[in-house]
Amino acid sequence: MTPTGVTPQRTLSIVPIDTPSLGDRSYLVHDGSVAFVVDPQRDIDRVLEVLDREGLSLTHVFETHVHNDYVTGGLALARETGAAYLLNGSDEVAFEREPLHDGQSLGIGDRIRVEVVATPGHTFNHLSYALHDRHSGQGLAVFSGGSLLYGSTGRPDLLGEEHTDRLARLQHGSARRLRELLPDDALLYPTHGFGSFCSATQSDAAESTIGMERSTNPVLLHDEDTYVRQLLEGLGDWPAYYVHMASLNSAGPERPDLTFPREATPEEIRRRVDAGEWVVDLRNRTAFAAGHVPGSFNFGLDGSFATNLGWLFDWGTPITLLGELPEHVSQAQRELARIGIDRPAAAATGGPGQWSDREPATFGQADFRRLAEVLRERPVVVLDVRRTDEFEAGHIEGAVNAPLHELRSSELPGGELWIHCQSGYRASVAASLLAAAGRDVVAVDDHFGEAAGAGLTVTSGGA
Structure with a gap:
């Protein structure tokens, strides 16, 4: 029983929304009534489902940076819900948004205060968001995007070789700024670092705090020159489709159309193969080797489907999806939309016997x-x-x-x-x-x- 005239204290909840196929996490934070979201993926129905299930009102959508590894759903989510869409005011984008700047503080509901922290390094205009209890002022958590990650940091080389050294040095300073700004027990919630190529190195950690990173993360253990040298020595290649992501995100992507593609006949599938289009078989590798449409490619849904396909794909080429079940095609369509490959030209379900007017190929x-x-x-x-x-x-x-x-x-x-x-x-x-x-x-x-x-x-x- 709450005494008359006393407002009950709501408990804050942080709901991760994982996208393991890309190695990323989005976050929905709420106090039981109002909510904000950080770095939503393009398929915003996952966020809308949580809002509806919990009876929440979304008031703010935050982006830590203009993303390089996926197409954001932030603008579409904000437009659909009426929430404010916020990102760094220095980012040049083709749509209206609420610009943020370092040191800004936003109150959300009666419990939440979000502090905007400039953390350049992954990009020049990268921001992190420190979560504070509005009443006590306690620093509870930080949403660090591609800045401080579990055991690592976001990679600094995605904007071009000419910027890499400068961004790496900025990343070192940004991580230390977060360390000094927040208490050791503050929870760390990065967007990258779960298999994403935006992470400089990978960690098996599922959770962490500022204090844990203080004692284990190279960026907080080493001086700037040592950190930069080791970081740059360890960087590998990143997926080719990344070059398209920033421009798509700066243009203001709409919510994807995930309705089922048009059904293709065997004759049409053969024409598309002969025309040099991509016909993609989503089955596992054993089934594909045993029999497949001649000229089709195997990108099974049981592995890193979107990353590998996006890395090799001839951007702009029509793509046809072949899956045993309609839900397999829908899953692939969703994953491709996250990296900006929209609306497959066609699809078919079943197996090679239903897909091809020729004898299946094998290897x-x-x-x-x-x-x-x-x-x-x-x-x-x-x-x-x-x-x-x-x-x-x-x-x-x-x-x-x-x-x-x-x-x-x-x-x-x-x-x-x-x-x-x-x-x-x-x-x-x-x-x-x-x-x-x-x-x-x-x-x-x-x-x-x-x-x-x-x-x-x-x-x-x-x-």
């Missing part, structure tokens, strides 16, 4: 033990499609390295190709691309850790 699958046996019988090309850093850490003696994201521009030796990666997913993608181009391929569906035990010689150091 072989094997494990590393079978590869070792074959190499003792006859010469074949061992093609390793892992990234360069993975290859240099350890590879099969004599293997040719053509990272998957460089495969289509690589000159490969002639002959039979036995293709492997770390666990089999990328090998199947590569095998499908090369088989469509007429190469004789076998996909190794095995974990690379089994290679040495299978009798293959594994070397390291780039040898």
Whole structure:
């Protein structure tokens, strides 16, 4: 029972909305009545579902930065709910928004105060948002976007080589500013760092605090020069589709149309393959190898579907999706919309028998033990499609390295190709691309850790 005239104190709740396929998290924060959202993904129905279920009124949508790895749903969400849309006033965008600046403080409801903190490094205009209890003033948490991450920071090289060193040094200072601004028990809520290539390195941590990062994160342990040197030495390639994201986000993306695509006939699918369009089979690699539409590509939903497809995709090319069930097509459509690939040209469900007016194409699958046996019988090309850093850490003696994201521009030796990666997913993608181009391929569906035990010689150091 609450005494007359006393307002009951509401409990603050922070609801993460995960997008594991891209390695990102959005956050919905509420006091049981009003809410704000940080860095929403483009498929805003997930946010709207929480608002409706909890009976919440959304008042603010915050962006930490103009994103490089996905298309935001922030503007569409704000327009649909009437919430204020907020981002750094220095960001040049083609739509109206409420500009934010460093040190600004916003009251939300009767419990929440959000402090705007300039944290350049991932981008020049990056902001973090410190969450305070409006009554006690206590710093509860910080939404750090691509600034301070779990055991790492956001990478500083996405705006071009000419800016990388400067941004890395800014990132060092920004992380330390957050450390000094907030107490050790303040919770850390980054947007990146769960597999996203926006993270400089990856961590297995599922949660953290400012205090935990103070004692473990290199950016808070090392001086600026040491941090910058180690950071830049460890950066790898980032997905090619990233170059399209900032411009799409600056233009003001609308809510995606996720209605089911038009159904394609076998004759239409064949025409699209022959025209050089992308026909993408969403099934797992075992099913694809056993039979698929000739000329189609395998990007299974059981792996990093959107990241790998977006990395290799010819931007603007019509795409047709083939899935066993309608929900598989819908899942793929949703994931593609998150990276700006909208409205598939067509789709079909079922299997190769319903999709093709020709005999299904096939290729072989094997494990590393079978590869070792074959190499003792006859010469074949061992093609390793892992990234360069993975290859240099350890590879099969004599293997040719053509990272998957460089495969289509690589000159490969002639002959039979036995293709492997770390666990089999990328090998199947590569095998499908090369088989469509007429190469004789076998996909190794095995974990690379089994290679040495299978009798293959594994070397390291780039040898």
